[in-house]
Amino acid sequence: MAHSPKSSATLAEYTSMNLGLIEIFCAVYEEKSFSKAAKRLHLTQPTVSGHIKSLEEYFNTSLFDRLGREIQPTRAGEMLYRHGRPVLEIKKAIHEHMSRFLNQLEGKLDISASTIPAEYLLPTIIGRFHKVYPKVEVTMTVSDSRGVTADVAQGRVDLGFAGARLKDGNLEFRKFASDRLIFVVPNNKQWAAVKSIQLKDLQQLPLLIREPGSGTRATLEDRLAKLGTSLADFNIVAQFGSTSAIKQAVTADVGISIISNLSVQREIHWRLIKEVRIDELQTFERDFFVVRNKKRTPSPTCESFLEFVFAGK
Amino acid sequence: MAHSPKSSATLAEYTSMNLGLIEIFCAVYEEKSFSKAAKRLHLTQPTVSGHIKSLEEYFNTSLFDRLGREIQPTRAGEMLYRHGRPVLEIKKAIHEHMSRFLNQLEGKLDISASTIPAEYLLPTIIGRFHKVYPKVEVTMTVSDSRGVTADVAQGRVDLGFAGARLKDGNLEFRKFASDRLIFVVPNNKQWAAVKSIQLKDLQQLPLLIREPGSGTRATLEDRLAKLGTSLADFNIVAQFGSTSAIKQAVTADVGISIISNLSVQREIHWRLIKEVRIDELQTFERDFFVVRNKKRTPSPTCESFLEFVFAGK
DNA sequence: TAAAAATACTCCATAGGTATTTTAT
């Protein structure tokens, strides 16, 4: 028993320790002087003395030996410094990162976008943004307009880019781009001579459409309703959750479709697909919206990104 | 200019930030609730609210979005948590290490010892000590008694072990072991029959002695003075800074010497060296001392070590 | 209506200061 480690009283509930005292302690340790530390910290010597004293009482051990004019840390002091020093680094790091963040020199930006914005509008915007804020990490997830608004509403992302407005009091929609829906058909001899078509003829054709959550679909249904008809009057062969899938299907002569002009530019250019006018629908505008959650504080990064989105408007 | 990072106001002198607030912030972040965090920290909800508010004012940005019943960290909040979280770890680490130190489960012990203690007395003591406190790192430097006392006086070590007392008001000497000085000669035929010798005959022989800082040397001089003589009356061929060097020299028949019994046990056993009694010096006690600096606070480890040194006394 | 946060207020502990004494160089 004589020579086994003693179990001294354990320290009081440690959450009570004031970390500010550690900073003062470290200054004293480094300056090897109470008064110099006081100067460095813009405090007075008695204040510093008092703080060291309370630390010594807290740990119930002396931290410095007072040797007349000079002081020397005790072993306990050495131990405390070794493990307390990092506090200073962390404090500095916190300030550095917060200030970098607030100055938008670093950070994260999570975006949810529906197909057309994700594939045809955002890549160039994100590219320009990245040039200016290279340390900001942009993450974009792709779904349909319904998914986008859900992501924004539930705070999973900073911003959404959707092809349809959804009624939700917490969400703010702002138009940032527009496109037109066009009627597309395979570029084969069956369609070679066709320049335009009437809606009633179109209703007979095998139609490919997007799923119900899609902005393209919503726009289409909305417009048909205004014309006194609906998708029920059409010959729908399939609903696809992807515009690319529809393009593939049209190219393979599975059917025809009405989709965003932006998404078929390349296919039209390569003559895989062609546009045919619909007599009743000379103009078929569709808009794209930035979606924000009004309840969430936008990060500075998010606000800057919006400036890029609306640049030149 | 439109799209370059904005330089917002830099944060106020960062030393003013209270790290305690970070702990509260982290609790709120982790609990995703002011009131739950309050409970965890044994505070009240308004107190926590107040602290978060002051942090928000300090950083001049909101850290949580208050969404009715629930709260969500903002991007700034995420950033602060990421870099503030380590504060909690450090605080815990400080307490852990300090308490381990105070319970002597870890630490350092620096010792300065003169030759005889270092080679013949301390190894076993340190060995036993290490068994009980395996995490304590013992460092022993070896010099002569003068060097040892200097090390202690200047606070370079926790403890000294010397073969002589030196007058210094700041030092405390405590005898912890003793030995006797003996007259040793090479074990050759010249000495084969000799059992004892008179001091005046010894004075003619080629004597090897330690350097002036040595405790052995000091003891020798002291004793000679009491017998009304001094080293000046001897035939000194060399002063060596090491007892081992002297033993080598005696073995090689370079001369004879008067050294610590402890240090020549092995050489006597192997019949390289033999002891010859000096008629006037039947007993030639010499003591070894623990040296402490009275001005320095002993670490708990140091105090425990002393218990080992004086074990069984 | 109930649960959570904000607000308004009170109180006192303590961080900080000034003035002075003690100690050792």
Added chain:
DNA sequence: ATAAAATACCTATGGAGTATTTTTA
């Protein structure tokens, strides 16, 4: 005599509480 730390004492900020109101699910 001087430089540094300790001591004694005072003040005011702000940390923590209670009581209440506001908000929203």
